[in-house]
Amino acid sequence: MACSSCGTKSGGGCAPSGCKSNGTCGTSGCNALNVYDWFKDMDLPEGFKPFDIVEVRFKGSRKEFFRNSNDIDLFTGDYVVVESSVGFDVGTVSATGEIVRLQLKKYRVREDDENLPAIQRIATEKDLEKHEECKAKEDDLLERARTIAFGLNLQMKISDIELQGDGRKVIFFYTAETRVDFRELIKKYAEEFRVKIEMRHISYREEASRLGGIGVCGRELCCSTWLTDYKQVNTGAARVQNLSINMEKLAGQCGRLKCCLNFELDLYLEAVNEFPKAKIVKLETTGGVAYARKTDILKKLIWFSYDNSQSWVPLSVDKVNALMEENKNGVQVPQLADLAPAVDLLNKIVEKESEFMTSADLLKDNEFKDLKDLPSQKNNNNNNNRNQRSGFQNNRNRSNDNRGDRRPQEGRPPQDRRPPQDRRNPENRPNPENRPSSENRPNPENRENNSLNQNPGAKRKFRPHNKKKPDQ
Secondary structure (H helix, E strand, O other), rough: HHHHHHOOOOOOOEOOOOOOOOOOOOOOOOOOOOOOOHHHHHHOOOOOOOOOOOOEEEHHHHHEEEEOOOOOOOOOOOOOEOOOOOOOEEEEEEOOOOOOHHHHHEEEHOOOOOOEEEEEEOOHHHHHHHHHHHHHOOOHHHHHHHHHHOOOOOOOOEEHHHEEOOEOOOOOOOEEEOOOOHHHHHHHHHHHHHHHHEEOOOOOHHHHHHHOOOOOOOOEOOHHHHOOOOOOOOHHHHOEEEEEOOOOEEEEOOOOOOOOHHHHHHHHHHOOOOOOOOOOOEEEEOEEEOOOOOOOEOEEEEEEEEEOOOEEEEEEHHHHHHHHHHHHOOOEEOOHHOOOOOOHHHHHHHHHHHOOOOHHHHHHHHHHHHHHOOOOOOOOOOOOHHHHHHHHHHHHHHHHOOOOOOOOOOOOOOOOOOHHHHHHOHHHHHOHHHHHOOOOOOOOHHHHHHHHHOOOOOOOOOOOOOOOOHHH
């Protein structure tokens, strides 16, 4: 995440609004696994020599400690050239000073270890250019390395690759379920890449930490931002928190159980200790035996119900423990309805949720008196087109009602289909008595014969019969 997209930036530059550490502390969100130096503003006593071990961060979450034997004035974020088993490497200073003492204890590294490599110098422009050239080759090397490993049918996965700053050494990070014999693989890698090969086995959680990603919570993975130690997570943590044992939901991007299952585990364990320890929690009441149906650990409530009843009654944990003590003494407690004062409150909440204002309730209100005169438009609330048509029809009927009694109420009169000139002259109306009889009407079957008899020279027109008879 760059400084331009940091949510804590303070206008100009990349200095965050919180610690003013120019994007090098954990509050800026610019780098992963940053260490905030709480002692940087503290003055050292006279004659006290600064701590000579420096923490240097490389690609991903890999961090190592180096000794500043040359007393170089270093600050967080400086690029330095450090010693390596072959050649040199380039890294970024992540912590200096007294805060490194705490980091050494965290990673269990001794301060007087003589095998710690040393820092040679601050990286120059030439060193940084060489470093960038090596980083640009990593994608092609990783693709070729995976192809070679796949050709040997090895049960392993090359997850990441890191090329040293001088390009003389390559570190391959891989994951595997069992032990893998990769002696043949190293030979092929040495012939292919012509550099020194180092294979490092990492866990699936470390793989997710190196690659990074976005979790189901919408934030960056904890293992790639601030989490450095990976504690064991088992399904017991999910059971204590009343979570369903669904591995698709409980597993993270690494394929293992999410680390965040342990974040609230202590709080749940402390709350569970107050609940009854019996496997089957029940109460002997005057109305029968009531069994526990559901528990809410954080609210410290237990829901009870009878076998022949569908209504659940919530009781607090303290009250349940007191009632169970009375049952142990042979005393039956009152019925559930008499035990829970919160039942009335829950019923009121349910009634309030069910009291939705209907159309009839709206018409009763004084503010909606004018709506009573409007026609009801039932079953048209979700169709705008039908509402428009119904509204147009209502307006049309309302306008017709205002015309008076000009239209007969019996029904619509028959339409006169004659031309306008015939309608004005009543003498041109057809007389049913002057209609030709059926005897004087022409026969449609003799039309062609009559036309030929009247005009013998006319030729008979040939009309092909293409119409097929319907199937019977």
